[in-house]
Amino acid sequence: MNTMTLDAPGYSEPASPQTLEKETVDTRTKVRETVGTPFCDNAKLKMRNVNVFYNETQAIHNVSLDIGRNEVVAMIGPSGCGKSTFLRCLNRMNDTIEGCRVEGDLTLDDEPIYGPKVDVVPLRARVGMVFQKPNPFPKTIYENVAYGPKIHGIGSRRAELDEIVENSLRRAGLWNEVKDRLDKPGTGLSGGQQQRLCIARAIAVSPEVILMDEPCSALDPIATARIEELIDELRKNYTIAIVTHSMQQAARVSQRTAYFHLGHLVEVNDTETVFTNPEHELTEAYITGRFG
Amino acid sequence: MDMHFDQHISRQFNEDLESLKTEMLEMGGLVTSQVADAVEALANADSEQAEKVLRIEEEIDKREMAIDEHATLIIAKRQPAASDLRMVMSVIRIARDLERVGDEASKVAKMAIALTDEGTAPRGYTEIRHIANAVRKMLNDALDAYTRFDVQAAMRTLAEDEQVDMDYRSAVREMVTYMMEDPRSISRVINVLWTLRALERIGDHAKNICEQVVYLVEGADIRHGHESNLKNT
Numbered sequence: 001m002n003t004m005t006l007d008a009p010g011y012s013e014p015a016s017p018q019t020l021e022k023e024t025v026d027t028r029t030k031v032r033e034t035v036g037t038p039f040c041d042n043a044k045l046k047m048r049n050v051n052v053f054y055n056e057t058q059a060i061h062n063v064s065l066d067i068g069r070n071e072v073v074a075m076i077g078p079s080g081c082g083k084s085t086f087l088r089c090l091n092r093m094n095d096t097i098e099g100c101r102v103e104g105d106l107t108l109d110d111e112p113i114y115g116p117k118v119d120v121v122p123l124r125a126r127v128g129m130v131f132q133k134p135n136p137f138p139k140t141i142y143e144n145v146a147y148g149p150k151i152h153g154i155g156s157r158r159a160e161l162d163e164i165v166e167n168s169l170r171r172a173g174l175w176n177e178v179k180d181r182l183d184k185p186g187t188g189l190s191g192g193q194q195q196r197l198c199i200a201r202a203i204a205v206s207p208e209v210i211l212m213d214e215p216c217s218a219l220d221p222i223a224t225a226r227i228e229e230l231i232d233e234l235r236k237n238y239t240i241a242i243v244t245h246s247m248q249q250a251a252r253v254s255q256r257t258a259y260f261h262l263g264h265l266v267e268v269n270d271t272e273t274v275f276t277n278p279e280h281e282l283t284e285a286y287i288t289g290r291f292g
Numbered sequence: 293m294d295m296h297f298d299q300h301i302s303r304q305f306n307e308d309l310e311s312l313k314t315e316m317l318e319m320g321g322l323v324t325s326q327v328a329d330a331v332e333a334l335a336n337a338d339s340e341q342a343e344k345v346l347r348i349e350e351e352i353d354k355r356e357m358a359i360d361e362h363a364t365l366i367i368a369k370r371q372p373a374a375s376d377l378r379m380v381m382s383v384i385r386i387a388r389d390l391e392r393v394g395d396e397a398s399k400v401a402k403m404a405i406a407l408t409d410e411g412t413a414p415r416g417y418t419e420i421r422h423i424a425n426a427v428r429k430m431l432n433d434a435l436d437a438y439t440r441f442d443v444q445a446a447m448r449t450l451a452e453d454e455q456v457d458m459d460y461r462s463a464v465r466e467m468v469t470y471m472m473e474d475p476r477s478i479s480r481v482i483n484v485l486w487t488l489r490a491l492e493r494i495g496d497h498a499k500n501i502c503e504q505v506v507y508l509v510e511g512a513d514i515r516h517g518h519e520s521n522l523k524n525t
Contacts, residue, residue: 247371247373248371251373274374275373275374275377276373276374276377276378276511277374277378277510277511277512278374283374284374284375285296285299287373287374288300288372288373288374288375288376289300289301289302289305290296290299290300290301291299291300291301
């Protein structure tokens with residue numbers, strides 16, 4: 001039974017042995033393979049038979065999924081379902097967690113993400129990430145955005161950097177609010193502004209994919225609406241995967257929605273289908289707030 | 293078929309959905325008896341009963357408004373998705389159909405009063421009774437299918453509308469013949485025609501209700517002849 005304790009260390013939620021056993025049976029009988037449309041024709045990211053372990057504990061079970069170019073894929077599911085773990089595989093953020101092992105084929109533009117020769121620094125420039133809590137560096141607004149291009153050697157001259165900073169802040173919808181105080185600390189901005197600053201920082205290095213891990217959960221509805229508007233705008237140039245606890249947000253921003261349950265990818269379908277007529281009973285139970 | 297509307301983590305949500313459905317089914321019961329009373333008033337030349345039908349009509353309008361309001365509140369408060377959303381949408385649509393059935397019942401009641409005042413028109417009553425029985429059964433069966441989330445029953449009931457339409461057309465031809473034979477009967481027979489028309493429309497509304505049963509259970513929109521959408525789900 002220990003092998004079915006699916007939560008990552010430090011994320012485990014109290015569960016009695018009885019409920020775990022019950023869930024195990026449930027999952028075995030209900031989740032055999034992913035229903036819906038996990039694959040697409042113009043895949044930017046391809047993941048096949050991905051298994052993730054935290055030491056002996058398996059957190060992701062045989063997940064296969066494509067994320068297409070200029071597509072927003074939302075990943076939803078209850079706490080501990082593995083959606084964040086899966087997202088973090090896509091730019092090898094899990095490498096930083098001790099005891100975490102990723103198996104399976106993951107490719108970006110058909111090149112392996114976990115290849116032996118892959119350097120994670122340029123990989124993470126191509127696959128940027130925005131976290132739940134806005135985490136600007138304790139530096140000026142300008143430096144926050146210019147830092148990435150500098151270390152990746154993208155903008156060497158001041159004029160080039162100025163242009164990158166302005167463009168990134170404009171794209172993140174923050175330019176007008178901060179253009180007169182670029183030399184002030186990024187930490188002095190409001191929560192919503194900080195999150196848009198982090199998005200500006202992520203896009204400053206011209207990534208191809210942006211991963212977002214609950215980017216709005218610490219924001220008020222207006223700041224959330226701005227970020228969602230921004231996601232829609234960014235989709236024209238980037239591939240986006242977003243983990244969210246807000247079902248309405250998934251419904252609003254994504255073209256496809258993936259539902260994770262106890263480390264299994266239960267269903268992937270057009271977002272419209274998922275929210276009006278989901279195929280799998282577990283998806284239905286989750287998005288309608290029923291006992292799964 | 294079980295749709296598990298009582299299994300939300302929020303008990304209040306269970307209750308909200310349950311009471312919305314109950315409200316709609318109660319309205320359905322009221323409307324069904326309106327149709328029965330209106331047809332009976334016509335058959336018995338009972339203008340008093342017809343007047344009663346017209347009085348209750350107002351109550352039906354109020355119920356439609358109340359259902360709309362409660363459905364709006366559920367959408368605003370709960371943002372229902374999937375089957376919950378389809379439940380709310382289907383109740384709103386069915387309530388509108390039921391309100392229109394109520395309107396048709398009132399038309400029949402008005403014809404009952406007119407025909408009683410003018411003296412009865414013995415011709416056409418058989419046809420009226422025949423079509424009235426058919427559409428009352430359709431309406432009952434449609435609401436019953438909704439209560440039991442029974443798609444098969446809904447599809448069977450839906451198919452009955454074709455027969456009602458055929459019976460209606462043949463009744464109209466019959467009435468035209470009467471009018472040609474005896475021009476003095478024209479004004480009375482026209483009242484019979486309006487009644488037949490109202491009853492035929494009730495069949496259409498019952499059919500719409502059946503389509504909402506399919507939408508609720510299967511998530512397929514089969515309105516306006518899109519039955520193939522059901523096979524695709």
